[in-house]
Amino acid sequence: MKAAVFYGKQDMRIEDVKEPVPGKGQVKIKVKWCGICGTDLHEFHGGPAITSVTPHPLTGQMMPMILGHEFSGDIVELGPDVEGDWKVGDRVTVDPCIICGKCYNCKNNHYNICSNLGFVGLASNGAFAEYCLAEDYQLYKLPDNVTYEAGAFAEPASVSLHAVRRAGVSLGDTALVVGLGPIGLLAVQAAKAAGAAHVYGVEISKARLEGGLNLGCTEVFNPKECDVVAEIKKRTDGIGCHVAINCNGNDASMRTCLDATRGSATIASPGHGGGQPAQISTMTDLNFLEKQVIGSHVYVYEFVRTLPLLGDGRIKTEELTSAKIKVDDLVKGGFEELLNNADKHLKILVQP
Amino acid sequence: MKAAVFYGKQDMRIEDVKEPVPGKGQVKIKVKWCGICGTDLHEFHGGPAITSVTPHPLTGQMMPMILGHEFSGDIVELGPDVEGDWKVGDRVTVDPCIICGKCYNCKNNHYNICSNLGFVGLASNGAFAEYCLAEDYQLYKLPDNVTYEAGAFAEPASVSLHAVRRAGVSLGDTALVVGLGPIGLLAVQAAKAAGAAHVYGVEISKARLEGGLNLGCTEVFNPKECDVVAEIKKRTDGIGCHVAINCNGNDASMRTCLDATRGSATIASPGHGGGQPAQISTMTDLNFLEKQVIGSHVYVYEFVRTLPLLGDGRIKTEELTSAKIKVDDLVKGGFEELLNNADKHLKILVQP
Numbered sequence: 001m002k003a004a005v006f007y008g009k010q011d012m013r014i015e016d017v018k019e020p021v022p023g024k025g026q027v028k029i030k031v032k033w034c035g036i037c038g039t040d041l042h043e044f045h046g047g048p049a050i051t052s053v054t055p056h057p058l059t060g061q062m063m064p065m066i067l068g069h070e071f072s073g074d075i076v077e078l079g080p081d082v083e084g085d086w087k088v089g090d091r092v093t094v095d096p097c098i099i100c101g102k103c104y105n106c107k108n109n110h111y112n113i114c115s116n117l118g119f120v121g122l123a124s125n126g127a128f129a130e131y132c133l134a135e136d137y138q139l140y141k142l143p144d145n146v147t148y149e150a151g152a153f154a155e156p157a158s159v160s161l162h163a164v165r166r167a168g169v170s171l172g173d174t175a176l177v178v179g180l181g182p183i184g185l186l187a188v189q190a191a192k193a194a195g196a197a198h199v200y201g202v203e204i205s206k207a208r209l210e211g212g213l214n215l216g217c218t219e220v221f222n223p224k225e226c227d228v229v230a231e232i233k234k235r236t237d238g239i240g241c242h243v244a245i246n247c248n249g250n251d252a253s254m255r256t257c258l259d260a261t262r263g264s265a266t267i268a269s270p271g272h273g274g275g276q277p278a279q280i281s282t283m284t285d286l287n288f289l290e291k292q293v294i295g296s297h298v299y300v301y302e303f304v305r306t307l308p309l310l311g312d313g314r315i316k317t318e319e320l321t322s323a324k325i326k327v328d329d330l331v332k333g334g335f336e337e338l339l340n341n342a343d344k345h346l347k348i349l350v351q352p
Numbered sequence: 353m354k355a356a357v358f359y360g361k362q363d364m365r366i367e368d369v370k371e372p373v374p375g376k377g378q379v380k381i382k383v384k385w386c387g388i389c390g391t392d393l394h395e396f397h398g399g400p401a402i403t404s405v406t407p408h409p410l411t412g413q414m415m416p417m418i419l420g421h422e423f424s425g426d427i428v429e430l431g432p433d434v435e436g437d438w439k440v441g442d443r444v445t446v447d448p449c450i451i452c453g454k455c456y457n458c459k460n461n462h463y464n465i466c467s468n469l470g471f472v473g474l475a476s477n478g479a480f481a482e483y484c485l486a487e488d489y490q491l492y493k494l495p496d497n498v499t500y501e502a503g504a505f506a507e508p509a510s511v512s513l514h515a516v517r518r519a520g521v522s523l524g525d526t527a528l529v530v531g532l533g534p535i536g537l538l539a540v541q542a543a544k545a546a547g548a549a550h551v552y553g554v555e556i557s558k559a560r561l562e563g564g565l566n567l568g569c570t571e572v573f574n575p576k577e578c579d580v581v582a583e584i585k586k587r588t589d590g591i592g593c594h595v596a597i598n599c600n601g602n603d604a605s606m607r608t609c610l611d612a613t614r615g616s617a618t619i620a621s622p623g624h625g626g627g628q629p630a631q632i633s634t635m636t637d638l639n640f641l642e643k644q645v646i647g648s649h650v651y652v653y654e655f656v657r658t659l660p661l662l663g664d665g666r667i668k669t670e671e672l673t674s675a676k677i678k679v680d681d682l683v684k685g686g687f688e689e690l691l692n693n694a695d696k697h698l699k700i701l702v703q704p
Contacts, residue, residue, distance in 0.1 A: 104614060105614075105615040108615070108616065110615055113615045113642050237456065246634065250634075262457075264457070264460065264465070269638055271634060272635035273635060276633070277632055277633045277637075278631075278632055278633070278634060279629035279631060280629055280645070281627055281628070281630070282606065282624060282625045283601065284627060285647070286621055286645065286647030287621065287622065287647040287648060288649060289457075289465050290465050290646075290649045291647050292644055293632070293638065293644070294643070295638030295639040295641065295642040296638075296639060297641075
């Protein structure tokens with residue numbers, strides 16, 4: 001089958017590889033669409049940082065690896081002992097978390113921070129290929145009203161739903177979303193779906209600022225063009241938003257979130273900021289206004305929450321799709337395009 | 353009356369001043385005991401940083417000021433229109449928060465972060481004096497089983513209860529308390545009272561390490577003598593504590609709290625760290641183990657929770673009292689002693 005195999009930094013090769021054979025508890029999926037994630041982009045241009053370079057403890061797999069973990073498709077084959085009501089022809093998407101089920105975090109209902117956590121497409125071969133394997137516990141049926149294209153958004157949308165739920169966005173809140181990439185734009189929609197009265201977006205890219213306005217932001221602000229904190233305070237009785245979602249996660253975005261929120265606000269920070277530490281004063285940032293800054297990592301069963309919202313249109317994905325390409329064009333039309341024309345793009349979907 | 357008046361950095365004068373007259377809604381209290389708070393110490397040696405140097409918006413008062421906000425005493429006079437069941441002779445302690453009752457935070461049940469927040473002893477004359485005024489809304493009756501000495505601990509104990517409650521310390525938790533000053537040692541007891549199975553303490557001062565062991569710590573660790581994170585992980589299945597109370601609030605103590613806690617831990621940070629920012633990586637500190645770092649500022653009605661625990665002995669204060677002095681000796685026996693012999697002291701109580 002045709003697959004995009006990641007060999008190392010900026011070395012992705014479209015190759016003909018053997019079709020995978022489902023093992024115990026696994027299914028084989030014919031991939032319909034797979035989105036390019038920011039993680040894939042970082043891996044290609046700067047990595048491998050997350051892709052397994054030594055055998056992953058749960059999968060035994062390592063580089064070279066087929067990337068791609070935001071996908072939808074049809075089940076075409078079941079391996080032995082698959083648990084659950086799965087059959088050939090089922091339209092599915094996949095929660096790509098590969099988990100041990102045995103560590104403290106798994107047993108404590110936080111499989112998203114499993115001590116041995118891996119992902120399909122980073123710790124086992126992913127979906128930039130004609131076929132991909134998944135474990136039975138990773139499968140979610142696509143409702144009839146969710147297209148394969150929308151199904152490929154179930155993974156990033158679940159990241160955003162998880163962050164919005166962790167932040168406790170509540171009916172009537174005024175919410176701030178900093179960083180309007182796909183995760184941010186899905187968070188804008190999730191916050192509105194959670195009942196936020198207003199969502200303010202912060203971003204520098206033109207396409208993403210427009211995306212914010214198209215997908216539910218009351219207003220968007222470009223920190224290169226205005227004093228974002230002052231503008232938000234003008235619109236919030238001088239005291240800032242109730243809640244913030246920090247989709248960038250770096251020091252500057254954390255500062256915006258802290259300064260543009262009111263007393264007792266929660267700042268959920270799904271963004272990684274490239275690991276760059278944020279400077280947070282316990283005195284002035286946390287205590288004097290009693291705020292909380294909380295981590296938010298991927299999702300914990302949010303797929304079952306996300307899929308109905310993708311189906312009924314509360315989470316829109318067509319507006320987030322800036323290009324659809326074939327896997328043959330993954331490097332030039334995908335990874336290079338996203339780097340060189342970042343200002344034009346939101347999500348690029350890839351068809352094997 | 354005799355009072356200790358704060359004129360500026362290291363300028364505290366024992367003077368004879370006029371007795372205060374209770375205004376509308378105020379009572380006059382004959383002070384029995386008043387503790388020296390770390391805030392008082394910082395004001396004396398490094399301030400004034402918090403004491404009002406211009407007229408406070410709610411009290412109109414400014415320096416020179418009588419400090420002292422951790423106190424107990426008897427009501428000796430009522431001003432006009434005092435609301436509530438208060439009478440001369442009532443044994444009381446005082447929640448020293450001076451609040452506007454009108455700002456967003458007050459109306460949102462967070463009077464502890466009132467936009468105009470002041471404190472008796474920092475924004476109005478306090479209790480290093482024979483008499484002190486308090487507003488009716490600040491008063492709490494001392495139960496019969498709470499001594500005046502213990503009553504003077506109601507304020508710092510409420511700080512610790514608030515932090516332990518904010519942190520969500522839960523039955524059977526293993527808790528970490530970093531910084532075993534009075535707030536830390538009260539937090540150790542509060543965590544145990546909240547059902548913590550084990551509390552580990554971190555401190556460098558000898559008296560405070562001993563205090564930790566005397567007041568409920570399973571073990572205490574001195575970062576100058578061991579690798580605290582490694583020692584705590586040895587005792588917690590290699591994954592760290594469930595919850596942490598950061599009573600120092602600086603970068604090093606935050607690092608200990610982040611590194612010595614397990615997945616999904618909450619770190620409450622009542623300590624101010626002198627305003628020094630802590631470096632927190634959204635990626636590795638918050639997201640990958642989905643932790644939350646939360647502010648905790650003074651108290652919100654915790655006095656009603658603290659007083660019964662002071663009465664029944666779950667919060668002990670005698671072991672926290674390292675000296676009892678007269679107000680005449682406040683500078684030498686109090687402020688200078690606490691600076692020069694910090695290693696020997698916990699709380700010093702002052703009698704007018």
